[in-house]
Amino acid sequence: NGWVADGWTLPDEVLRDAPTYTPRPSEIADLELLLSGAYRPLTGFLGPADLTSLRRNGRLADGTAWPVPVTLEVPQAVLRQLDVADPGKRVLILADLEGAPIAALDTTEVYPTREGFGGAAGRVKRLGDGGHGAFRRMRRTPAEVRGTLPQGRVLGVIADRPLHRPQLAQIARAARTLAAHLLVLVPVGAPGADGLAPEALVRCVLAARDRMPPCTIVALPLPDQGGDDIRAAMLRTRVAAAYGVTHLLASSDSMLSGGGLRVLVPRELAYDGRDGQWRSLDDIPPKHRRLPLTPAEIEDHLDRGTILPEWHTPPAVARELARARPPRRQRGLVVFFTGLSGSGKSTMATGVADALQESGERTVTLLDGDIVRRHLSAGLTFSAADRDTNIKRIGWVAAEVGRHGGVAICCPIAPYHEARAAAREFARNAGAGFVLVHVSTPLAECERRDRKGLYAKARAGLIKGMTGIDDPYETPTDAELTIDTTDLSYGEAVTTVLRYLGNNGWLDPR
Template sequence: MSERSERVVSDEALRGAPSWTPNPTELSDLELLLSGAYAPLGGFLGRDDLRSVAATARLGDGRPWPLPVKLEVPAGMLDGIDVADRPPLLLTDPEGAPVARLDVTEVWPAREGWVGVAGPVTRTGDGGRAPFARLRVPTERVHGLITAPRVLGFFADRPLHRPQLAQLNHAARQLNAQLLVLVPVGAPGPDGLTAEALVRCVLAARDRMHDPIIVAVPLVDRGNEITDALVRAKVAAAYGVTHLLGTPGAMTGAGPRVLIPRELVYDSRDGQWRDRDEVPERFERIALTDEEIAGLLDDGLPLPEWHTPPAVARELTRSRPPRRQRGLVLFFTGFSGSGKSTVARGVADALLETGERSLTVLDGDVVRRELSAGLGFSKADRDLNIRRIGWVAAEVARHGGLAVACPIAPYASARATVRRMAVAAGADFVLVYVATPLEVCEQRDRKGLYARARAGQLTGMTGIDDPYEVPTDAELVLDTSAGTIEDAVGEVLAYLADEGWINPR
């Protein structure tokens, strides 16, 4: 028996228990539950609490709570169990390592093929490992590090430059408070930074703050600004924060007092950051915008020392190299016969000739043969094929390579998944929509697929009996019926050069 297997069955109650790997959002909620950051919750909510939260933003007992903390598993997994016995369900990480046990107290139909599950969770096994585990600490441990009656909390969801550091230190001095910096690591950071790179950038600024406590929390954005602010306030309160900086409107009822950071400007006379009314206009410099910082990094230019501490600048430069050195996923989509593979191959050939980029081509037909053999053309199989392409492309780009992919990719959700994979890998993503009209693609019909589909000999043909969702987020749109392939290749290369990913032709 393997070492991992021994750990799984070391708890007799878990021997033979069903196991399930939650989705990324559920895993984030699970870690927050286990760490105490979701206090007073101790597990996934039941049906009545979920209904109450959805209707009133309160739990069934009336306590405020901003979001549904729910878990769903496939229907049939828990058939035959008696919730009166509180049977255990083993929750694992994506690698199958055990993370927690859930003592099931309620099961109900959630959506087709799925059931909701409620119950308290307790940590078990050694799953859920992640970089910077030393910073992913339970709330009780943080409480033991707090030595001041006031705790100033701040969510560092982007690197800390001198303006933010000055605001933090100014507020901490005014309050005579201990500083607690919470770094969200449940999703990629801003401007193409990975979550790990964001943590490194924050740690690089540690010596610019007065004795801070730095904690990594697996928060994910829910897509609702108010909900996200309320969740952050709840998590901050659980860690002992009494004053929260920079999230107005984030708290209702008891909890951290919200402070709005004061606007500070750089005083070029002595290099200090002060209130705007204390600095004559001719001596002031305002903070760089995120776009200006990203532009300097994209072009490989240094960040000015008056704005960014050298240690932070070094980490940012390492984590976000210039575009000519940064990984890129160049993703072509369009109908069969649109010319996307021919254009992609022409772009790849041109780049191989210059040798300026490490290159991998993921052609749709080749991937179907080598990576996705056995998959059909149902929506589920198409999505899985695109996910496989996206995963490989993101791994190529993670290490600074340029991945060129050219599947049909008819569904917007699958293309969005590939974009997210690339961003999560710290790479860039460019979507090229080859918008050659369907009638032109049918006329070409090099593989005879359209003729077979029209004759009823082939089903699931994109554009005939299966839909193609036209991209609304493409960085570049081409039509190979309006010019030559060489023109289209040149347009792509010109775009890549103009945006800085390759050298000008």
Template sequence: MTDTPTRVLSDDELDLVELALGGALSASSLAAALPGVPADVVLTDAENTPLARLTALPGELSGVLEPLKPVPAAIGPQWDAAVRRPARAVRAALGERPGGDAQQSLALLVTEVPTREELDAAVTLVSGTGAATNGGAGPVLLLVPVARRAPAPGTVGAPGLVRSALGLADSLTGQAGAQVTTVAVPWSGLGGTTLEEVAAAYGAARTEPLPAHRSPATAERVAALPDVRDEAVRALYPPASAAEVSRAATGGARRRGVVVFFTGLSGSGKSTVARALAAELEDDGLGTTLLDGDEVRHHLSKGLGFDRESRETNVERIGYVAALVAKHGGIAVAAPIAPFAAGRARVRTLAEEAGAHFVLVHVSTPLAVCEARDRKGFYAKARAGEIAEFTGISSPYEEPDDAELVIDTTDVPVPEAVETVRRHLATLLP
């Protein structure tokens, strides 16, 4: 496999691969959705972890998708194993229900936070799915499309959408006696496959997008929500006062920004914790930018090598962008290896000169643990002399003595690590 070309997947493409690995998308459809991929390619995430091997079969509209490593997960309700289930498992469960018949199942697409009107429509739809053996409605799927990419500002993201769908499931069970399965579906909108086709792959015979049952009047009221507060402010205050109240609410009274800078060996867990932290902060409505070390290498620092000077340049570039984000009141979360004390000190200086808080998080997972994880196979190659200047093996890692937080992920699970950082941030943010 070492000679097989690789393709680093974007977040949207990773959603597609997860769909395909779960049985909701064929290998040929996946290959068609990834323009420019060769007939035989290893698909990796942004950290270069090989996730799957895609092989197109010549002369046939088919292919083979071979899983290599588990698709990386994060935290949040959309990542709960109880809801993020592959299509083949959902199909099997529908067929295994006592007296169940997957052909009678109804899928409701929860693409927006449901209104009361859509709840009423859902109850009506579910009540008409036919009686199951217990006298209630037939099996119902609540399919929630969730993307890895961050939502547009001001919109409810994947965690909130899943929470609202779980609340809808409870209402449908209580009001219609429905057998409801809530499923978070990795969905980027790429690939030429429709959500209705995906729903069928999950076992649905009939699909209803819930927003289609939103009346024009309700849609107009939802669209007007951002203006409701402004109208109330204008009614309460004279013009000059209203302008100041609105300015403060929209960021005129800006908070001090924060740079959260993770450092640690490859495989220490810093990127996983950083991604999960950024997702939770974003879900809380805090403008957050994630600058992951490997992703930055593909863009901001493309072309740099791995000698000491190149590594220091890479870290300084990350620090510069993070400081710009924090200068304007945002939260920047960065997760490079950053092996040298001088480079980390420079990033701290850049953040403080921008008027931002700086939080250095040393993910202190021991080398032996990192090497045992070795998801990318880098340590084995470094030990074999195939990778020069590899931190922890042939290049030093200078452990920080000025970290605000030290976390060893050997025994600390990701949610606990994230909570540790969040508790510290709570002392800094108003």
């Protein structure tokens, strides 16, 4: 019997027959903000007319100012199942990563983007109950939040990092000066720049709650800030305004006004050693003044496992942070060896794994190329596509090992940069470290060793697609460590890796 909303009818049989597609995480974040009304007046993904106008003058085709394109890219294979001319055949169901429907897209326009893909534009409508997930109850819509805010000014803070005492002091000051209610927006779209999982960021912000004036805390999937991109900052400002913020406390200089609210650039504060207060830098004599820790200094404390000092961070926040980012010697780690067949990867990887098992300081999972291909990647060939699949599987499993604090040691050839980069990204998203070891032993030496006789076979034309002979190997440009084993003994090669890991805090000093 279908249902009608905003004049858009979605009969059951249309829903049943519609193709389903899972967008990229950043597109899902945009979708959530469209559905919640945080992107009002936008009601869907933009089409060519709006995009052209936006590029030209920062406005939608109807003249509304809007900072960034909000677009959806879909594989051609999916788009071919739609007929934009027929309202009954142009609905695309957008699903989350698990495949559960989030929304229906009324695809009124498709346009070319790049090979194999196209843009899909049209209004969106929520399907289902808004889903589940950690801290879902904190993901409230702008209308819900505005309905609970007291009359008067609303001070907005975008907490994309944990709140330490300097930020808390700035917030308290601004709220007092404006006599405003405080609204804290916590971005939970993707892990933060510092590798902090979204849930951990929320816990850190909640841990600072008793150091703030009475406040409302909302989690929302704000897309990546994208460095100090001004347009991205403007978009955040618009979203804050949609939530009812009248005054936004800038977290960086890139924050601009826009969306009908005022942006406050807070004064730089420092810790006054005389009375333990945070006040304007200029009001403290230099010898009593302590500047806030930089993000790099905070990261360094966490990496080493030293407690963040109480003058800088409330103990409850420090505890939460230390739990989310344990010291490197306890944090998950992926050691990823890459190199030609016969370069010495497996030998070194096994040596490193043995050393860690002997010392007992770490739990270890060894994902050796040959062994992986017998189990995890059984049936895959050595085509470029299958090699990529193989590396992604290895990278995914390794990241899960890392998520739980273990050390995963991988040693596939991994000839392609992109697949290695994907493995690095998996590890980062799991909060684990990633060390790429390029075993750079030259082809001539690998061929001289030819332990498995594969190079001889390849030269004789008996096997095709052998890496280094008639298949490519893209030399890494982002390796943490490069080792040529031509003139190294087994012991020397293994020690080089262990020493690197020790010097960088991943293992007990050796």
